[in-house]
Amino acid sequence: MATTNDIRRAFLDYFSARGHAEVASSPLVPRNDPTLMFTNAGMVQFKNVFTGQETRDYNRAVTSQKCVRAGGKHNDLDNVGYTARHHTFFEMLGNFSFGDYFKAEAIEFAWTLITGEFGLPKDKLLATVYAEDDEAAALWKKIAGLPEERIIRIPTSDNFWAMGDTGPCGPCSEIFFDHGPSIPGGPPGSPDEDGDRFIEIWNLVFMQYEQVTPDERVNLPRPSIDTGMGLERISAVLQGKHDNYEIDTMRRIIEASAEAAGVDPDGEFKVSHRVVADHLRASTFLIADGVLPSNEGRGYVLRRIMRRAMRHAHIMGCTDPLLHRLVPTLVREMGEAFPELGRAQALATETLKLEETRFKETLDRGLRILSEETGKLGEGQALNGEVAFKLYDTYGFPVDLTADILRGQGRALDQAGFDAAMERQRAAARKSWSGSGEAATDRTWFEVRDKVGATEFLGYDTTSAEGVV
Ligand code: ATP
Ligand code: MG
Numbered sequence: 001m002a003t004t005n006d007i008r009r010a011f012l013d014y015f016s017a018r019g020h021a022e023v024a025s026s027p028l029v030p031r032n033d034p035t036l037m038f039t040n041a042g043m044v045q046f047k048n049v050f051t052g053q054e055t056r057d058y059n060r061a062v063t064s065q066k067c068v069r070a071g072g073k074h075n076d077l078d079n080v081g082y083t084a085r086h087h088t089f090f091e092m093l094g095n096f097s098f099g100d101y102f103k104a105e106a107i108e109f110a111w112t113l114i115t116g117e118f119g120l121p122k123d124k125l126l127a128t129v130y131a132e133d134d135e136a137a138a139l140w141k142k143i144a145g146l147p148e149e150r151i152i153r154i155p156t157s158d159n160f161w162a163m164g165d166t167g168p169c170g171p172c173s174e175i176f177f178d179h180g181p182s183i184p185g186g187p188p189g190s191p192d193e194d195g196d197r198f199i200e201i202w203n204l205v206f207m208q209y210e211q212v213t214p215d216e217r218v219n220l221p222r223p224s225i226d227t228g229m230g231l232e233r234i235s236a237v238l239q240g241k242h243d244n245y246e247i248d249t250m251r252r253i254i255e256a257s258a259e260a261a262g263v264d265p266d267g268e269f270k271v272s273h274r275v276v277a278d279h280l281r282a283s284t285f286l287i288a289d290g291v292l293p294s295n296e297g298r299g300y301v302l303r304r305i306m307r308r309a310m311r312h313a314h315i316m317g318c319t320d321p322l323l324h325r326l327v328p329t330l331v332r333e334m335g336e337a338f339p340e341l342g343r344a345q346a347l348a349t350e351t352l353k354l355e356e357t358r359f360k361e362t363l364d365r366g367l368r369i370l371s372e373e374t375g376k377l378g379e380g381q382a383l384n385g386e387v388a389f390k391l392y393d394t395y396g397f398p399v400d401l402t403a404d405i406l407r408g409q410g411r412a413l414d415q416a417g418f419d420a421a422m423e424r425q426r427a428a429a430r431k432s433w434s435g436s437g438e439a440a441t442d443r444t445w446f447e448v449r450d451k452v453g454a455t456e457f458l459g460y461d462t463t464s465a466e467g468v469v
């Protein structure tokens with residue numbers, strides 16, 4: 001069985017052999033886009049190359065890019081635990097053409113890789129195209145021999161990609177794998193597509209236009225290609241699994257976590273196992289790229305991710321901090337491909353441990369109060385927003401945890417009530433601001449960092465992030 005590490009390598013080698021420069025993943029904190037919270041796709045580090053503002057000494061590249069989707073336009077935080085295919089942290093394999101090859105070669109490269117090298121059965125694959133993109137539909141028929149009914153035309157923005165309100169844009173084509181009728185869900189574009197039977201593995205973007213103004217779109221003189229394939233998703237397919245969380249690397253983290261928690265890795269805690277494994281990866285990779293938990297911006301997203309994982313450790317009955325104990329397993333699984341993990345091991349371990357230790361009391365108390373409150377509700381009844389706000393404001397219990405817990409019980413949160421209470425509080429706070437006391441916590445993070453040493457930051461120009469490996 002091909003390991004995930006082998007599959008990453010096979011992808012990079014396949015495109016290197018076809019003239020692509022192998023470029024290292026860029027950091028999770030994007031350096032060229034202050035509007036973007038985290039790097040969320042392979043193309044991020046090449047944005048300026050696509051727009052022509054920057055040139056490189058190659059016009060084809062291949063990467064395995066670290067991505068986090070836990071905020072902003074792409075936010076998969078709430079999906080984690082509940083779908084077989086979403087992570088907050090994942091690797092996106094991508095091949096890129098900067099004004100070099102276009103649609104026909106991109107489809108040919110992808111098809112030959114998955115059906116040739118990877119040996120996927122053709123009758124399990126289907127492709128979507130943008131409804132107006134007759135060219136792509138014809139190429140799928142010609143190159144892949146896909147029958148008409150497995151080339152699905154999608155009229156929505158799901159199959160039209162744009163960098164922003166202006167800039168490069170174009171139709172895209174998503175390749176799906178059919179995991180079979182035993183899994184619920186319909187093909188893309190159908191009303192029940194949200195089931196997990198048909199899983200999108202690869203997205204090919206055909207950048208052929210430039211949106212000059214909101215009303216004017218022109219053809220790009222030299223169209224480009226941007227693709228993204230989820231490493232964990234293709235690994236699942238190649239390892240004969242339906243669920244991303246059953247691939248080798250994820251499974252080992254889940255086993256380590258189940259063992260540390262003293263529970264069955266295959267038992268009743270499926271959602272919690274997924275959340276802990278995913279969030280451990282996201283947290284550790286973010287810390288390795290210089291993010292520390294705090295109460296705002298990126299650090300706040302990191303803190304939310306960590307706290308959500310801690311709550312799931314609690315569900316599994318852990319009384320002692322769990323996450324930091326799993327760092328060695330992660331470093332073993334992924335440290336070779338990402339040496340920054342090993343360098344940040346001490347910092348990540350200390351940070352996770354301290355955050356979990358400090359949060360424990362808040363978590364225990366909040367859960368107790370919330371369970372008293374939900375105990376008073378009828379089945380499926382929503383929780384009053386005032387109560388959620390009190391938990392948040394008085395007891396420091398994060399509202400996204402409250403929402404996550406309610407969701408597990410089939411209840412909604414009265415968000416409007418929560419927002420109203422929050423607004424009232426803000427108005428009062430504006431009048432007389434006195435610190436929340438949390439600043440002291442943040443100081444502690446910097447003390448830890450000083451103690452164990454921050455991840456070495458070499459400055460972007462001297463790292464290999466941009467260079468050809
Ligand atoms: P989906 O529709 O399944 O949410 P997407 O269309 O949002 O996926 P893209 O933005 O096209 O995803 O990203 C390119 C590829 O990256 C996808 O085809 C998929 O293989 C992978 N991918 C996207 N989001 C995730 C995620 N949250 N976890 C794991 N892999 C992902
Ligand atoms: Mg998505």
Ligand code: MG
Binds near residue numbers: 158
């Ligand atoms: Mg999609």
Ligand code: MG
Binds near residue numbers: 200203
């Ligand atoms: Mg897609």
